Amino acid sequence: MGRVLFLEAFDAPPPEAAGPSHSPDWREGYAEGILAGQAQAAAREAHLSDEIVQSISDLSFTYAEARTQVLTSLEPLFRSILERLMPELVRHMLLPHILQELMTAAHVDSESPIELTISPQDEPALKRALMGAMPLPLQLATLPGLEAGQVMLAHRGIETALDLEGLITGIEAVLNALFDETARRSRHG
Secondary structure, rough: OOOOOOOOOOOOOOOOOOOOOHHHHHHHHHHEEEEEHHHHHHHHHHHHHHHHHHHHHHHHHHHHHHHHHHHEEEEHHHHHHHHHHHHHHHHHHHHHHHHHHHHHHHHHHHHEEEEEEEEEHHHHHHHHHHOOOOOOEEEEEEOOOOOOOOOEEEEEEEEEEEHHHHHHHHHHHHHHHHHHHHHHHHOOO
């Protein structure tokens, strides 16, 4: 014997079995209730949003106050570190580094040659004088336009002009003027 299988029907119910029909007053009241509920939910949501915004604003203000207070509290610590520890750190760590950089620069600077430009008349005497001197990175050149006693020194783009004859002439002029003035005063009292 087999059993009979009863399956539920999913067909649309007949129109008379759809349920009781509601009156127009009931439908109007139902629609007003739905609208009132939606308005109340929107008002509650807006109120909650305002509270959240205010809470976040309060938190950000509190955070700013706390941050300022922490940074203000850290300032004496940092100042103490800078005043007490930094000189020692500088002395032990930075000064050797600076010294090394200075020595490297001095070595590089001293390896570049000094350009010495002289008059052709001074060349033989200067070459004899430099023969016994310690070796220097020196480039010797003559310039026909220079007079005896004039020298041009150039090193790494910096040039210096020396005029020994002009210096001697200037010293002689100053001394002569001094002696002339002294002699004139002694004559006229």
